[in-house]
Amino acid sequence: MKKHIGLVVKDDDNARQQADRFEHWLVKKGLSVTRRQIGFPAEKRSEGSRKRSPKSLFCIFVLGGDGTFLSAVRWIGDQQTPIIGVKFGEVGFLAETTEDRLCEVAEAILKDQFTTRPQMRLQIQVLRKGEEIARESAFNDVVINKGALARLARIRTHIDGQFLTDYRADGLIVATPTGSTAYSLAAGGPIIHPSVPGILITPICPFTLTNRPLMVPDAATIKIQLAEDTSDIMLTCDGQVGLKIDGRDTVIIGKSPSPVQMITLPDQNYFDVLKAKLKWSGSRV
Template sequence: MRKVGLFVKKDKKAAKKADEFESWLKNKKIAVVRKVSLPPDLHSPANNKISAPRDLSCLFVLGGDGTFLSAVRWIGDLNIPVLGIKFGKIGFLAETAAKNLFTAAEKIINDDYTIKRRMRLKVDVVRQKKTIISELVLNDIVINRGALARLADVETHIDDHYLTTFRSDGLIVATPTGSTAYSLAAGGPVIHPDVPGIIITPICPFTLTNRPLIVPDSIRITLKLAKGASDIKLTFDGQEGLDIDDRDTIIVRKGSHALNMITLPGQHYFDVLKAKLRWSGGRG
């Protein structure tokens, strides 16, 4: 292991721990590339340019889920293994806590870990037959109406077959990894990351029979707003976004580049799930 990345939440505690960790790595003759996470930019078109060095052996993310999602966007479609270290309030994507950072790093240096591949979604926004945005997302895309906008009417096709027009406050299309994020808060199901599916979850639907739907990850989802739609925003993993209208067609499918997430010995998905959701038997 010659070079690793540190992607750090803009936070005093995280920065202090990153300083200690960077010195520790350099003492082991490991080069470090460090980047500070910036706040989400939801008011400009998304831009999926890769900026992470291609020769990183792995990436340590010090922060919460928002920092993790930002880090994933930074590496783009590069096959760099990623380990989340929890500093934020929400840590579904973090593999371990800050107090275990050095122990976890020793295991990774000694190749005592496994890789779990997490599906990502490829999202294209087509306007007047031209693709204006192409993104990879780990958690979800969200179509959301503004505070003063009417209900959003989202015409939905599955593999070019008309499904329905969701009339709601918005619509979420999520991966299994994203099933424990916004989709869960909107009433969607929890899906194990290894399940090959995509979740479509309406946000506060006008028609109560419009329920969350799980579709195979082999299909293509096409979304289009009704005529005259305004004050509607499309966001990617809650990190970047753009305003959309009835000129736009959103095409969602399984991406060809999965994320390589590092899993440490003794870590189990269901233990994390129970703890975060405070189910009986959770470890807090």
């Protein structure tokens, strides 16, 4: 039985042209290809955008940046299909290889010469007066953010049923270790290695300066509620889907039982990507 390959492509001329050549290369090898084009801005919540990737996929190649990769992860859903990011231009945190090595890397993957590393994602449940109104997942982060003209949000936070604090801030980021290099990093959060088991909570511009980023165990359940008079607040998952929430809602966040199966290559090193992306320099002592 021939292998079935998934191809997720950024809506960009260079990525499309490379995808055309790569798809032709795969078909010549006798493989079947399912291709998905990702537009910008990110897809809005709709029935069409909820369609999942075929269960028969052997693996998925993502041609584009980190945003395209996050869209591909949403397309996979809970399925454990191996996935690899192929970055165009600058090095991306979620990319495992670059476009100039695409066919070389694909050749090894098609011969089963690869390993996968499970990386956690978050499961998010939104309850309104006790009834579920949304259930989502996030690979990078969940962000609760106020509108441009809204007052500071008051975000009551519990960890495993125990009250933590009322964050008075522009918002709150709940991130996976993978997502620690995304919005959380810009908000002053630490960088967490993807293999470290934990969930990162980072306030956005907190009114109380002693509210610092906090890492909790990955087994923890985080419950978030807004003050009753809080308005103009949006909850977003990976910057892909959003939902307006208010004081009637309870947001429950925990580790998803379905990790993302990242394809890893023996010559790729996380710290090399980190140094390149953050432009760290200096020589060894």
